Amino acid sequence: MENFTYSWKTEIIFGKGAESRVGDETKKYGKKVLLHYGKESIKKSGLYDKIVASLKDAGIEFIELAGVVPNPRIELVREGIEICRKENIDFILAVGGGSVIDSAKAISLGVHYGEDVWDFFEKKIPAKKVLPVGVVLTIPAAGSEASYATVITNGNEKLSYYTKLIKPRFAIMNPELTMTLPNFQTACGIADMIAHIVERYFTNTQNVDLTDKLCEATIRSIVKNAKLVLEQPNNYDYRGEIMWASTVAHQGFLGAGREEDWASHKIEHELSAYYNITHGAGLATIVPAWMKHVYKHDEKRFEQFAKEVFGKDSALEGITALEHFFKEIGLPTRLNELNIGEEKLELMANAAVRGDHLGNFVKLKSEDILEIYKLAL
Amino acid sequence: MENFTYSWKTEIIFGKGAESRVGDETKKYGKKVLLHYGKESIKKSGLYDKIVASLKDAGIEFIELAGVVPNPRIELVREGIEICRKENIDFILAVGGGSVIDSAKAISLGVHYGEDVWDFFEKKIPAKKVLPVGVVLTIPAAGSEASYATVITNGNEKLSYYTKLIKPRFAIMNPELTMTLPNFQTACGIADMIAHIVERYFTNTQNVDLTDKLCEATIRSIVKNAKLVLEQPNNYDYRGEIMWASTVAHQGFLGAGREEDWASHKIEHELSAYYNITHGAGLATIVPAWMKHVYKHDEKRFEQFAKEVFGKDSALEGITALEHFFKEIGLPTRLNELNIGEEKLELMANAAVRGDHLGNFVKLKSEDILEIYKLAL
Numbered sequence: 001m002e003n004f005t006y007s008w009k010t011e012i013i014f015g016k017g018a019e020s021r022v023g024d025e026t027k028k029y030g031k032k033v034l035l036h037y038g039k040e041s042i043k044k045s046g047l048y049d050k051i052v053a054s055l056k057d058a059g060i061e062f063i064e065l066a067g068v069v070p071n072p073r074i075e076l077v078r079e080g081i082e083i084c085r086k087e088n089i090d091f092i093l094a095v096g097g098g099s100v101i102d103s104a105k106a107i108s109l110g111v112h113y114g115e116d117v118w119d120f121f122e123k124k125i126p127a128k129k130v131l132p133v134g135v136v137l138t139i140p141a142a143g144s145e146a147s148y149a150t151v152i153t154n155g156n157e158k159l160s161y162y163t164k165l166i167k168p169r170f171a172i173m174n175p176e177l178t179m180t181l182p183n184f185q186t187a188c189g190i191a192d193m194i195a196h197i198v199e200r201y202f203t204n205t206q207n208v209d210l211t212d213k214l215c216e217a218t219i220r221s222i223v224k225n226a227k228l229v230l231e232q233p234n235n236y237d238y239r240g241e242i243m244w245a246s247t248v249a250h251q252g253f254l255g256a257g258r259e260e261d262w263a264s265h266k267i268e269h270e271l272s273a274y275y276n277i278t279h280g281a282g283l284a285t286i287v288p289a290w291m292k293h294v295y296k297h298d299e300k301r302f303e304q305f306a307k308e309v310f311g312k313d314s315a316l317e318g319i320t321a322l323e324h325f326f327k328e329i330g331l332p333t334r335l336n337e338l339n340i341g342e343e344k345l346e347l348m349a350n351a352a353v354r355g356d357h358l359g360n361f362v363k364l365k366s367e368d369i370l371e372i373y374k375l376a377l
Numbered sequence: 378m379e380n381f382t383y384s385w386k387t388e389i390i391f392g393k394g395a396e397s398r399v400g401d402e403t404k405k406y407g408k409k410v411l412l413h414y415g416k417e418s419i420k421k422s423g424l425y426d427k428i429v430a431s432l433k434d435a436g437i438e439f440i441e442l443a444g445v446v447p448n449p450r451i452e453l454v455r456e457g458i459e460i461c462r463k464e465n466i467d468f469i470l471a472v473g474g475g476s477v478i479d480s481a482k483a484i485s486l487g488v489h490y491g492e493d494v495w496d497f498f499e500k501k502i503p504a505k506k507v508l509p510v511g512v513v514l515t516i517p518a519a520g521s522e523a524s525y526a527t528v529i530t531n532g533n534e535k536l537s538y539y540t541k542l543i544k545p546r547f548a549i550m551n552p553e554l555t556m557t558l559p560n561f562q563t564a565c566g567i568a569d570m571i572a573h574i575v576e577r578y579f580t581n582t583q584n585v586d587l588t589d590k591l592c593e594a595t596i597r598s599i600v601k602n603a604k605l606v607l608e609q610p611n612n613y614d615y616r617g618e619i620m621w622a623s624t625v626a627h628q629g630f631l632g633a634g635r636e637e638d639w640a641s642h643k644i645e646h647e648l649s650a651y652y653n654i655t656h657g658a659g660l661a662t663i664v665p666a667w668m669k670h671v672y673k674h675d676e677k678r679f680e681q682f683a684k685e686v687f688g689k690d691s692a693l694e695g696i697t698a699l700e701h702f703f704k705e706i707g708l709p710t711r712l713n714e715l716n717i718g719e720e721k722l723e724l725m726a727n728a729a730v731r732g733d734h735l736g737n738f739v740k741l742k743s744e745d746i747l748e749i750y751k752l753a754l
Contacts, residue, residue, distance in 0.1 A: 001617045003392025008385025014634065015380025207614035210598040210622050217590035225586060237584035240378045244634070245587050253630070257391065257621070 001257035002205050008251060010146040011170040014244065016236070018174040019136055022051050022093070023058030025170045029132045030091025033062040034084055036104045037095040038069070042138065045180060051095060051136060063087050068096065071272050071279070072103040074118055074154040080107035081117060084131065092133045094168075098142020098192075098279075104133050105150035105166040121152055121159040127166070135171040140178055140243040141189030141280060143196055143250025145171035151269065156351075158273035160265075173247070175239035183230050187329040188280025190226045190242065193249040194219055194322075195283040199262050200255035202294070202301060202361045208258050215254050216308040221245055223309070226329050263359025264290045267369055270348035277338050284331035285338065288323040289376035294362040295319065335376050345373040378634035379582050385628060387523040388547040391621065393613070395551040396513055399428050399470070400435030402547045406509045407468025410439040411461055413481045414472040415446070419515065422557060428472060428513060440464050445473065448649045448656070449480040451495055451531040457484035458494060461508065469510045471545075475519020475569075475656075481510050482527035482543040498529055498536040504543070512548040517555055517620040518566025518657060520573055520627025522548035528646065533728075535650035537642075550624070552616035560607050564706040565657025567603045567619065570626040571596055571699075572660040576639050577632035579671070579678060579738045585635050592631050593685040598622055600686070603706050640736025641667045644746055647725035654715050661708035662715065665700040666753035671739040672696065712753050722750040 013021055026033060033055065042048045055062055065080050083089065084107060094104035108131040110117030119125050135145045144150070148167045151160045178186075201215045222245045229238035248254065267290065268282040295302040295315045306318025310325075323333050332338050349370040357363035364372075390398055403410060410432065419425045432439055442457050460466065461484060471481035485508040487494030496502050512522045521527070525544045528537045555563075578592045599622045606615035625631065644667065645659040672679040672692045683695020687702075700710050709715050726747035734740035741749075 001392075001614060001621070003395065004389070006385075006389040006391065007387060008383075008630075010384060012381070012383040012633075014383065015378075018380065207617070209602060209618050210595065210625065213594035213598045214591060214625075217594040218587065221587040221590045237378060240584070240634070241586050244378070248587065248591075256389075257617070 001208055002259060004257045006252065006256045008146065008253070009164070009167045012146065012173060012247065013170060014173045016174060016176060018172045019047065019050055019177065020054055022134070022136055022172055023054035023056070023060060025172065026055065026060055026091060026093060026134055027058045029134065029169055031060060032087065032089050032091070033060055034080060034089045034092045034107065035062045035064045035095065036068065036080065036092055036100055036107070037066050038100050039066070042095055045177070047095065047136070047138070047177060062093070063089065068100045068103045070099050071153045071158060071276055072099040072106075074106075074152055077103055077106040077110065077117055077152060081110040084111045090131065092131055093136070094133060095136045095138065097137070097139025098144040101133070101135055101142070101144035101168070102150040102152060105144070106152050106161075107131070108133050108166055109150070109161070118154055120161045121154070124161070127163040130165045133166065133168045135168045137171055137173045137243070138177045139181060139185065139189055140246035141192040143193065143246055145173070146247050146251045148252070153273055156273050158269040160269075171247070173243055175236055175243045178239050178243060179234050181233070183233065184330060185278075186229060186233070186242070187226070187331050188278045189246060190222060190329060191280040191284040191287070191326060191331055193246045194222055195264055195287050196250040197254060198287055199265060200258055200260050201305065202261055202298075203258045204298070204361060205257065205259045211254055211256060211258055212304070216305070218245055218248055218254065219309050222249070223325055230329055259360050261359045261361040263361070263364050266358055267352050267372060270352045271340065274344055274348060275338065275340055277340075281332055281338060284326040284333055285335050285376040286372065288319055288326070288333060289372045291319045291322070292375050293368060293372045297362045335373070342377065345370055349373060378585055379636060381634045383629065383633045385523065385630070386541070386544045389523065389550060389624065390547060391550045393551060393553060395549045396424065396427055396554065397431055399511070399513055399549055400431035400433070400437060402549070403432065403437055403468060403470060403511055404435045406511065406546055408437060409464065409466050409468070410437055411457060411466045411469045411484065412439045412441045412472065413445065413457065413469055413477055413484070414443050415477050416443070419472055422554070424472065424513070424515070424554060439470070440466065445477045445480045447476050448530045448535060448653060449476040449483075451483075451529055454480055454483040454487065454494055454529060458487040461488045467508065469508055470513070471510060472513045472515065474514070474516025475521040478510070478512055478519070478521035478545065479527040479529060482521070483529050483538075484508070485510050485543055486527070486538070495531055497538045498531070501538070504540040507542045510543065510545045512545045513554075514548055514550045514620070515554045516558060516562065516566055517623035518569045520570065520623055522550070523624050523628045525629070530650055533650050535646040537646075548624070550620055552613055552620045555616050555620060556611050558610070560610065561707060562655075563606060563610070563619070564603070564708050565655045566623060567599060567706060568657040568661040568664070568703060568708055570623045571599055572641055572664050573627040574631060575664055576642060577635055577637050578682065579638055579675075580635045581675070581738060582635045588631055588633060588635055589681070593682070595622055595625055595631065596686050599626070600702055607706055636737050638736045638738040640738070640741055643735055644729050644749060647729045648715075648717065651721055651725060652715065652717055654717075658709055658715060661703040661710055662712055662753040663749065665696055665703070665710060666749045668696045668699070669752050670745060670749045674739045712750070719754065722747055726750060
């Protein structure tokens with residue numbers, strides 16, 4: 001095990017009707033709120049009205065900024081920063097999934113920073129003072145509700161930034177709010193959460209028995225409940241298992257004391273940046289391809305994955321089982337299913353590597369990444 | 378799953394040499410510290426000198442209060458409160474295991490309270506203002522380093538108190554510091570951490586698949602590494618697995634969304650109060666006896682425990698496997714091994730029940746508790 005520091009920080013408020021507490025929770029941190037969300041869907045579902053009522057009951061003023069899109073854009077982040085400065089906003093409330101939360105986190109980074117917020121993503125400058133962020137989660141997938149990451153797209157660049165300062169102060173999680181998600185989007189979220197665990201599970205750190213077992217347990221629970229929730233999208237219990245698993249998968253707990261990889265995510269980010277595809281769908285093609293490219297580096301670890309997660313006997317059977325699972329829940333496992341051909345593979349492979357190499361489990365060069373894209377074709 | 382709120386709060390600083398950070402961590406919260414510990418063993422091991430040096434480097438004043446005993450006593454807590462008031466202490470640093478940490482938490486409760494600190498334990502009055510507590514952990518067992526519980530003994534009463542306010546601000550955890558523990562004490566700690574998971578695992582809450590699997594994974598890892606660490610007490614990796622598992626077991630994460638039981642702990646607390654035995658040794662006798670008494674209430678759940686933790690086919694085989702494991706690591710599994718006879722069983726059964734019933738999985742009356750004691754004879 002490696003040395004580590006760890007704490008969870010984000011207060012989770014989980015369960016039926018949890019969204020009614022948003023006003024009281026927000027009041028702990030701010031008086032004037034930027035209410036940040038995506039589309040009109042939160043109005044159709046009635047969630048918007050509930051949140052507005054709860055904020056008003058708590059005596060909180062708010063200004064709205066809607067329009068966050070999947071693979072959230074820097075332009076809206078900049079707009080949010082301007083609003084926060086002009087209106088003296090002291091708290092950002094993100095209502096939505098990972099894109100909305102990431103956009104909110106990026107705004108929170110920029111408000112007290114004198115230059116352009118993209119500097120954080122491009123130059124990795126240290127964050128100093130941020131606005132606090134709270135979350136009402138509607139899509140279980142990205143784990144952003146309790147993570148210290150944000151991923152923003154600027155033209156063809158999709159880059160991440162990490163700082164503990166942007167961990168949300170609270171995350172309100174009511175599984176009922178996820179019942180209207182289309183199956184494809186639920187499945188994309190499931191691929192994302194599995195990928196978050198895979199990035200931590202495949203490590204060169206030795207003697208990580210407890211976290212190995214916790215990772216395997218979480219993936220097994222996701223696999224089991226994924227099939228159930230897609231058959232019964234209105235089942236509260238299955239929705240609850242998947243929602244809690246999405247947070248557990250990415251909160252940091254499963255990676256304590258482990259070197260993490262993160263190559264697959266960055267290889268996928270290029271796909272999302274160039275083709276604007278859903279992150280989870282891209283991951284369902286990239287993660288198995290990455291596995292096929294790297295498994296010989298530590299075949300024993302892949303055998304353990306195969307056995308403990310899928311009850312299979314060999315590394316390759318485990319990878320096939322994961323691929324089969326993605327297919328079973330309706331996800332693409334090949335790039336052509338996403339209408340992606342060979343045209344930009346080399347361009348993306350060069351863009352993904354950024355610096356000397358990508359990933360830690362196996363340090364990938366651009367030619368490795370190209371090979372992974374080709375394996376996913 | 379039940380509705381729940383959750384956050385971890387305590388900052389974990391885990392790994393080799395972590396104790397050298399104690400001064401810097403303490404400085405974040407206080408300037409004048411009560412350095413609270415048990416026996417001279419931390420002086421013999423050199424830990425005391427390292428901590429004193431680190432505190433001095435950070436410019437922190439401190440006053441010592443040693444003498445915490447297993448099943449920590451209210452008298453020393455009261456003494457600590459007096460010192461804190463008189464000396465204007467603003468932070469309590471606990472160096473030791475669960476007893477020292479629980480004693481520190483109890484002191485932290487009492488300093489700003491006008492009446493006797495035992496009121497918290499006896500009358501369950503709400504805590505308002507506490508002193509912050511930090512921990513350098515030397516015994517992995519109680520999980521008190523990141524929990525919101527404290528258990529204190531007053532005469533023949535051993536009572537617990539819970540409030541999020543007393544969660545330690547940080548816990549410094551270096552597995553090297555646990556290498557000198559005698560095997561019996563290591564084993565007692567292992568029984569304690571398994572019991573912490575058992576109290577959460579056996580629940581009437583339905584549809585708790587993810588937390589079930591996380592509980593099973595953690596117990597399996599403890600069982601595996603327990604045997605290894607007792608064979609190789611100086612192995613850093615095995616010590617590390619056990620140390621991290623002790624925190625995970627009791628931090629609250631494994632119980633999120635579940636009704637918890639806590640009967641076994643309270644049945645054991647009477648043993649510790651009347652016979653001053655080690656808590657973990659008492660639990661090794663009580664937990665299997667409790668299981669035998671209640672398993673028919675939900676035999677399916679006990680079958681799942683048997684299968685997933687020990688690879689056994691029936692509820693009773695699972696219970697026997699746990700009992701066998703406790704024996705294997707050198708723990709008593711019968712009260713006579715602790716020189717406890719029938720004399721006080723009825724007295725303790727009546728004392729344990731406190732109010733209408735004890736526990737949640739099965740609501741135990743005093744006659745059930747007496748039956749459990751007898752099963753442990």
